[in-house]
Amino acid sequence: MKVAEIFHSMDYGNSPEATDMAMAWLAKHQEGRLFIAGKWQKAKGKTSIKTLNPATGEVLADIAKANEADVDAAVKAARKAFGKWSSLSGHIRARYLYALARHLQKHARLFAVLESLDNGKPIRESRDIDIPLVIRHFYYHAGWAQLSEQELSDYRPLGVCGQIIPWNFPLLMMAWKIAPALAMGNTVVLKPAEYSPLTALLFAQVCEEVALPAGVVNIITGDGETGEALVRHPDVDKLAFTGSTEVGKRIRELSAGSGKGLGLELGGKSPFIVFEDADLDSVVEGVVDAIWLNQGEVCCAGSRLLAQEGIAARLLAKLKSRMAKLRLGSPLDKSIDLGAIIAPIQRDKIAALVAQGIEEGASCYQPELRLPTQGQFYPPTLLYNVSPAAKVAQEEIFGPVLTMMSFRTPAEAVELANNSRYGLAASLWTDNINLALDIAAKLKVGVVWVNSTNMFDGSSGFGGYRESGFGREGGLEGLYDYLKPKWYQDPKTSLETQPQVTQPQATQPQVEALVENLSDPSIDRTAKLYIGGKQSRPDSGYSRAVLDPQGRLISHVPEGSRKDLRNAVEAAHKAHSWTSISGHQRAQVLYYLAENLEVRAPEWQKRLSLLTGQSAETSALEVELSLKRIFSYAAYADKFEGTIHQPPLRGAVLAIPEALGVMGIICPDERPLLSMFSLLLPAIALGNRIILIPSERYPLMATDLYQVLDTSDVPAGVINIVTGPSASLAKTLAEHLDVEALWSFRPELVSMVEKASVGNLKQVWAPLSLPNWADDKAASGRDYLRKASQIKNIWIPYGE
Numbered sequence: 001m002k003v004a005e006i007f008h009s010m011d012y013g014n015s016p017e018a019t020d021m022a023m024a025w026l027a028k029h030q031e032g033r034l035f036i037a038g039k040w041q042k043a044k045g046k047t048s049i050k051t052l053n054p055a056t057g058e059v060l061a062d063i064a065k066a067n068e069a070d071v072d073a074a075v076k077a078a079r080k081a082f083g084k085w086s087s088l089s090g091h092i093r094a095r096y097l098y099a100l101a102r103h104l105q106k107h108a109r110l111f112a113v114l115e116s117l118d119n120g121k122p123i124r125e126s127r128d129i130d131i132p133l134v135i136r137h138f139y140y141h142a143g144w145a146q147l148s149e150q151e152l153s154d155y156r157p158l159g160v161c162g163q164i165i166p167w168n169f170p171l172l173m174m175a176w177k178i179a180p181a182l183a184m185g186n187t188v189v190l191k192p193a194e195y196s197p198l199t200a201l202l203f204a205q206v207c208e209e210v211a212l213p214a215g216v217v218n219i220i221t222g223d224g225e226t227g228e229a230l231v232r233h234p235d236v237d238k239l240a241f242t243g244s245t246e247v248g249k250r251i252r253e254l255s256a257g258s259g260k261g262l263g264l265e266l267g268g269k270s271p272f273i274v275f276e277d278a279d280l281d282s283v284v285e286g287v288v289d290a291i292w293l294n295q296g297e298v299c300c301a302g303s304r305l306l307a308q309e310g311i312a313a314r315l316l317a318k319l320k321s322r323m324a325k326l327r328l329g330s331p332l333d334k335s336i337d338l339g340a341i342i343a344p345i346q347r348d349k350i351a352a353l354v355a356q357g358i359e360e361g362a363s364c365y366q367p368e369l370r371l372p373t374q375g376q377f378y379p380p381t382l383l384y385n386v387s388p389a390a391k392v393a394q395e396e397i398f399g400p401v402l403t404m405m406s407f408r409t410p411a412e413a414v415e416l417a418n419n420s421r422y423g424l425a426a427s428l429w430t431d432n433i434n435l436a437l438d439i440a441a442k443l444k445v446g447v448v449w450v451n452s453t454n455m456f457d458g459s460s461g462f463g464g465y466r467e468s469g470f471g472r473e474g475g476l477e478g479l480y481d482y483l484k485p486k487w488y489q490d491p492k493t494s495l496e497t498q499p500q501v502t503q504p505q506a507t508q509p510q511v512e513a514l515v516e517n518l519s520d521p522s523i524d525r526t527a528k529l530y531i532g533g534k535q536s537r538p539d540s541g542y543s544r545a546v547l548d549p550q551g552r553l554i555s556h557v558p559e560g561s562r563k564d565l566r567n568a569v570e571a572a573h574k575a576h577s578w579t580s581i582s583g584h585q586r587a588q589v590l591y592y593l594a595e596n597l598e599v600r601a602p603e604w605q606k607r608l609s610l611l612t613g614q615s616a617e618t619s620a621l622e623v624e625l626s627l628k629r630i631f632s633y634a635a636y637a638d639k640f641e642g643t644i645h646q647p648p649l650r651g652a653v654l655a656i657p658e659a660l661g662v663m664g665i666i667c668p669d670e671r672p673l674l675s676m677f678s679l680l681l682p683a684i685a686l687g688n689r690i691i692l693i694p695s696e697r698y699p700l701m702a703t704d705l706y707q708v709l710d711t712s713d714v715p716a717g718v719i720n721i722v723t724g725p726s727a728s729l730a731k732t733l734a735e736h737l738d739v740e741a742l743w744s745f746r747p748e749l750v751s752m753v754e755k756a757s758v759g760n761l762k763q764v765w766a767p768l769s770l771p772n773w774a775d776d777k778a779a780s781g782r783d784y785l786r787k788a789s790q791i792k793n794i795w796i797p798y799g800e
Contacts, residue, residue, distance in 0.1 A: 078189050422466060670770065
């Protein structure tokens with residue numbers, strides 16, 4: 001071939017990566033074994049799984065399938081190692097993580113080749129993206145291990161972490177999970193995907209090389225049954241899962257009520273938004289990286305292209321031209337762009353969804369590429385003229401398929417982008433930074449890339465909203481998922497045998513004196529619900545009696561119903577302006593609330609003593625602490641700020657805490673006024689709107705709040721109060737698809753609310769152990785603010 005012809009065709013031939021080292025390693029590891037307690041062990045189960053090369057269909061290795069006994073052995077090994085590992089100094093743990101990073105560097109080529117053989121992704125991506133990021137995560141978290149005693153002294157590790165990773169980024173997902181867990185003093189049982197377990201087993205060998213203490217990292221291979229056994233194991237303290245939304249929901253159900261920490265990084269249908277002032281040539285290359293990286297088998301792939309009408313036709317033409325130049329072939333060829341699909345079942349799913357998209361009216365473009373005759377390959381595909389309601393615009397295809405739609409205005413772009421049950425990531429393309437940041441704040445996603453896509457770093461958290469899961473991986477925000485506050489006491493008894501709450505009893509003269517000081521008993525003191533800034537009668541028409549400690553009637557409160565909660569949720573959604581106002585403005589309202597509460601402090605003290613039977617001094621202290629809490633969160637409202645991450649690139653990452661949205665809060669009976677304010681205040685301080693279910697036993701502490709709210713400029717719908725039976729109201733809130741988060745501080749309801757929340761995977765905080773409400777460190781502060789918010793990471797590259 002002549003040079004001129006080469007420049008015309010850009011065909012330089014094949015550039016294969018040598019596989020000799022990887023094949024030699026595989027030859028030594030043909031007999032599948034598990035890595036438990038620092039040793040390679042035969043699986044107790046006799047079943048094995050063949051892992052195949054997606055590009056050829058050839059068997060790479062037989063992998064052991066761990067059964068329940070194997071899972072139990074791995075968890076016991078991790079539990080045994082936890083005490084010693086967690087008691088090591090942060091410096092010693094940092095040295096181990098540093099050693100892991102260095103050894104990963106030494107074996108970089110072997111890891112890259114093995115990853116491409118096992119997964120089917122191009123060697124360029126394994127070598128130039130995955131491996132450097134894996135190493136970066138271990139270096140970064142070695143630093144946090146070193147600093148943990150100074151910066152995170154109020155926290156302790158969770159314990160044994162069960163981690164389940166997917167087949168699309170096996171090594172990278174492993175690093176995202178193992179590095180922060182070890183840095184914070186936890187031990188790990190990791191199950192790689194059945195399709196791509198090889199690099200996890202190679203990592204186990206690295207753990208041996210650095211002499212990591214036995215049991216700190218355990219690697220067990222297997223299929224879904226193995227993963228379920230790990231999820232169900234009662235001695236696992238934390239579950240971390242990356243994979244499909246359907247499996248994530250199943251894990252939420254299986255772990256409900258167990259007290260296990262849970263982090264879910266699930267599916268996505270990420271928008272790729274292009275405004276008319278964007279550089280279209282850069283956009284086209286961004287699209288290539290967004291959807292055809294790793295053959296589109298990426299949870300955050302920019303699979304929904306939204307183009308402004310003025311440039312949509314030009315962009316479509318440029319995309320078709322660029323797609324025709326993409327190369328598809330052997331993953332070990334350094335000159336190809338797309339490798340092999342992981343398995344026949346996944347390739348068939350992709351083809352079926354594309355066919356359905358065409359049936360629904362989409363136009364389809366696929367370049368004329370020669371597909372290899374062996375293995376699982378699918379061509380890059382563009383579906384345009386797609387309806388926003390089409391299945392291909394709503395469902396995660398998880399393959400090299402891009403859908404294209406158009407919009408006219410920025411507001412319409414936001415509507416289309418948020419028209420999804422997912423909320424993982426988004427990419428914005430515009431030369432107007434003001435527009436980019438404005439749109440970024442309105443997108444309901446966890447990560448936004450400005451004029452870039454698929455950017456990751458150990459310093460910056462990654463994770464989603466909605467059915468893309470909850471929790472973050474990476475950065476300081478990711479570390480908190482592997483820690484618990486020192487005040488939290490792990491329950492040692494079952495919920496049924498936990499001691500019931502009792503209140504100190506008042507003497508008869510005390511009660512009579514307090515009743516005499518209340519308003520005229522002839523006036524009807526039946527409380528009402530408080531919804532949308534107005535008092536309202538319950539839809540059911542029923543009420544329940546509120547009694548004093550001697551069993552005498554004090555008042556009645558409404559029996560809230562499903563319809564009352566529906567009305568409260570609607571009112572909370574209408575109060576969205578509370579979320580968009582500044583922290584300073586919310587602070588002023590909270591200060592005003594404290595001012596008006598203080599005026600009525602004597603009345604609140606009497607009411608507390610009458611209801612609970614506690615002494616006047618104890619009631620006065622509870623009111624004073626409640627006032628202090630209001631002032632604290634008024635102060636935090638404009639000071640719980642984001643941070644700027646500085647990953648190793650020319651740019652910055654804004655990590656901004658955002659409100660969760662509409663929240664349900666189920667209050668306990670303990671310290672009914674103080675606990676209610678301790679939960680309500682951090683949520684509204686950060687802009688959430690609340691449906692409050694007050695103490696079932698002492699609901700008048702909430703119903704007496706109505707007048708204070710009315711006189712404190714709290715906008716209608718920000719706080720909605722529904723009284724009644726906690727269990728049935730909590731279940732309705734947990735099942736409600738328009739409620740985005742739920743806090744339940746009634747331990748007996750934990751299992752029920754976690755299971756009921758699966759429908760939309762709302763974020764649930766339901767601790768089995770309650771704090772001492774009078775302790776400022778345990779019952780207030782940044783932990784509560786973190787739980788009331790979620791971090792959005794906005795990547796802003798800069799430079800010419």
